[in-house]
Amino acid sequence: MKILLIEDDLDLGNGVRIALADQGMDVVWVRHLQAADEYLDGERCDLVLLDLGLPDGDGLHLLARLRRGRSDLPVLILSARDALQDRLLGLDTGADDYLVKPFELAELLSRVRALARRSYGFDGTTLELRGLCLHVPTRRVTVQGRPVDLTACEYVLLKTLVMRADRVVTRRCLEEQALPGSQANASNSLDVHIANLRRKVGEGYIRTVRGVGYVIDQEPAR
Template sequence: MKILLVEDDLDLGNGVRIALSDQGMEVVWLRQLSAAIRYLETNLCDLVLLDLGLPDGDGLSLLTWLQRKRQGLPVIILSARDSLNDRLRGLDNGADDYLVKPFELSELLSRVRALVRRSYGFDGENLSIGELKLNISTHRACIQGKPLELTASEYALLKTMMVRVNRVITRRQLEEQVLSGNPNNISNSLDVHMANLRRKIGDGYIRTVRGVGYIIDQQNR
């Protein structure tokens, strides 16, 4: 689980980073709005922890950017703005949860776990979408109970999309974050790998979003 922490306070940011890392989560910590947008343009993550009062802008503009890009990332706002109007504004602009500073790290961890379960239905090891199953520990996948013979690149693509079900993943993200990191990848052609993967798992799972990338829609299964 990769979490993007957008927080300019050094003490709070470091405390949150350590607490999440101790739970086995990978944390990318950035302190500016512009840096967060640049990161999200080319990198994958599973959840965003977002401060609103950033040095170079209001964190709410990141929510607007995420909606425009159709990334569908779960977001928890971490803010000292504690009025009802502030909380409603954050939630109405696309945040999934709102936690007022100061807060206990144990409460933040609980909310992160709850949001991950709601967003992905992921127990940390097993992924299931219709008749398609994947076990992260064993690197095995099956369809209708029959094992799938996947290459390393095909498995990496399938895992990436199943973990991020219902979210569009751009071609650039898949090419740079998934395929380029595989030393056994013979062909870097995303289209070739995706065609082979679709042939093996069957129709109706992977949907192309023209001009953007790919998505697995859980509601369609």
């Protein structure tokens, strides 16, 4: 799970980054709104942890821009603004949750896991979908209890699709997430990996959306 952490406080940011990384999460940490905007324009993430009082502006402006673009990216606000009016404003602007500073890291981790479950069905350890199971810490994959041996690229492709179940993942996103530069430049490299992945996990999981990308449906197609 890739998390964008937007926090200007060095001590807090470093503590949060380490705590999330210890849980097997991939954390990108920026300290300014401009850096966050640039990242979100060109990269993908699964969840945003957003401070409000940033050196170059108010984090609420970034949140409002995300929601105007109809982004469903989960956002958890981390802020010292503890008044009821501030919390309501953050939630009404589009945040999925609001955590007041100072907070315990254990509570932050619990809220991150809750948001991940709500958005992606991910509890921080295991991804499960229709008999397909990915144990994230060990990268073990089983289908209906049968072990499946995947390459590193195949595992990342499968994890990306499962975490975005019912959402079409574009070819570009999958290539950026899973394929090294030389492979991404090959026109049919992604198709080869997807074909191998389908052969290993079985038919009925990965659906092609022609001209766009691939999706794994929560419910099997009839």
